[in-house]
Amino acid sequence: MQEMSNQKEVERRSLAVESALILLVGDLAARGIVSADEAESVLAVIAGSSERSAASASGARTLVRQLRRLRRNDGLSAPGAPAFRT
Numbered sequence: 001m002q003e004m005s006n007q008k009e010v011e012r013r014s015l016a017v018e019s020a021l022i023l024l025v026g027d028l029a030a031r032g033i034v035s036a037d038e039a040e041s042v043l044a045v046i047a048g049s050s051e052r053s054a055a056s057a058s059g060a061r062t063l064v065r066q067l068r069r070l071r072r073n074d075g076l077s078a079p080g081a082p083a084f085r086t
Contacts, residue, residue: 026060032080036068
């Protein structure tokens, strides 16, 4: 019984971490801190882990594709990144 409870807790926490990571990657890409290519590669790894993960990452992947189009298909562009250099 305790093992089942522990397994559910592990699953709950891993889904929370995955959701936070998806949000973080999407936000960093939207702000131009990471490029669309970098964001897409991270999201592809997350999406490849399970069907549930793929569904969770689909919105962020759509956002990254739209960002790439807005940046004239320049997947390496990260326009917000230079603002953090000193």
